[in-house]
Amino acid sequence: MPCAESLQVQAYVDGETDAMASAAIEQHLENCAECRALHRDLLELHTALHRELPYAQTPPALRAQIMRALDKESGAAHLPRRTPGIWRLRSYWMGAVSGLVAASAAAALAFVLIAPPITSPLVDELLGAHVNSLMSSHLIDVVSTDKHTVKPWFAGHTDVSPLVADFDAEGYKLLGGRVDYLEHQRAAVVVYQHGLHVINVFSWADSRRSLPAQATRNGYHFACWKAGDLDYCAVSDTAWDELQGLVRLVQGASALEQR
Amino acid sequence: MDDRRRRFEAQVLPYLDDAYRFARWLAGSSEGADDVVQEAMLRAYRGFDALRGSDAKAWLLTIVRNCHWTALKQQQRRAQVPLPEEHDPQDGQALIAAEPDPESALIRQDESRSLEQLVAALPEDYREILILREVEDMDYRGIAAVVNVPLGTVMSRLARARAALRKNWLQQVKGTPRAVR
Helix, strand or coil: CCCCCHHHHHHHHCCCCCHHHHHHHHHHHHHCHHHHHHHHHHHHHHHHHHHHCCCCCCCHHHHHHHHHHHHHHCCCCCCCCCCCCHHHHHHHHHHHHHHHHHHHHHCCCCCCCCCCCCCCHHHHHHHHHHHHHHHCCCCCCEECCCHHHHHHHHHHHCCCCCCCCCEHHHCEEEEEEEEEEECCEEEEEEEEEECCEEEEEEEEECCCCCCCCEEEECCEEEEEEEECCEEEEEEECCCHHHHHHHHHHHHHHHHHHHC | CCHHHHHHHHHCHHHHHHHHHHHHHHHCCHHHHHHHHHHHHHHHHHCHHHCCCCCHHHHHHHHHHHHHHHHHHHHCCCCCCCCCCCCCCCCHHHHHHHCCCHHHHHCCCCCCCCHHHHHHHCCHHHHHHHHHHHCCCCCHHHHHHHHCCCHHHHHHHHHHHHHHHHHHHHHHHHCCCCCCC
16 A cells, blocks of 8 residues: 555655645655655656656757748738847847847846847746746746756756755745746756745756846846856846846855856 | 737747647657647637637647647558556555566567667656656646646656656666665
């Protein structure tokens, strides 16, 4: 007879439990060898599935075919075919660009300017990931305030090993970690809480795609930088200086770590 | 480009890859998936006004799933396979304990199969939920919406699918049955 808590353990691994339930399960795990084994196996299985199941992407030909079908559907078929993607995005981003130029002029921070902020679909991707994480109750995959739990978890679930540290004393509490699919890789997300705000710190292997040092989209602030061979981007609806407070802490800590 | 199309491209198109992956797992082949995805994107575009602030990914994957079943019915290429016994969603535990070895019943034992093959061998009801969770990274509520079953059923099917993989794959990898530490 399996332990009565096994579905709860599964929910915990799936990030479906709130802080209180998570704490109860963590305590149960200490006392129940069976659930400890289940917990370990579920994590192992999750890692193996991510590693071994194909992560297919839409073939370009199919994507193009779908776009044509949509053109036809929206009655745009008779219009001259325009360059897809880039141009649409460009006009879409024009508004953001002017804001970015002003923001980077004002930036007194020693951010590494990764590339001139002309267009950045990546910011769009990051915005989507951030908003999704807030909406979907899938904010955190591994709930822990302990960096020694979060950091090894990333090793099994993501393609990168970012800096993880708790800055509770400075007002940025570590909530846990999450994996998001970004830039065609499994990006690591470290989740912090600052007051009532959630700050997602995304990190992924340097992709050489242009990324603005700072951006604001839909009311969310983005602060991006490079450390070693990783790209980082902190996203939140906090005030700018609060977001940059965390950025400085993370940058400082990773500089120490790399020494 | 009109505004509706622009909104569709901003809200729904980012999930095209998710739709494609899910369709591939449902259809079992890339050719079948192509048709399903294209039909699903068209239907999504036509019905876009119904989205209204709900979870776009779950909404799109629901359409993909519907298109898959419609295509399947039209082709009638498969005889009806009896679905695994439905169970009380509240009672996942009893289900797992009901048979002496329910995990083996889900997947036919085989010497060495890749994890992908083992997943492919799961009954569809279980596989789609596992894929939505582990590949599409959806939460229970989203999965329940896509598959149209109660939350408890999502949890119990997920547990059974994982128990089957745990037994068949982890043991295979480790070589010996796992002792409880």
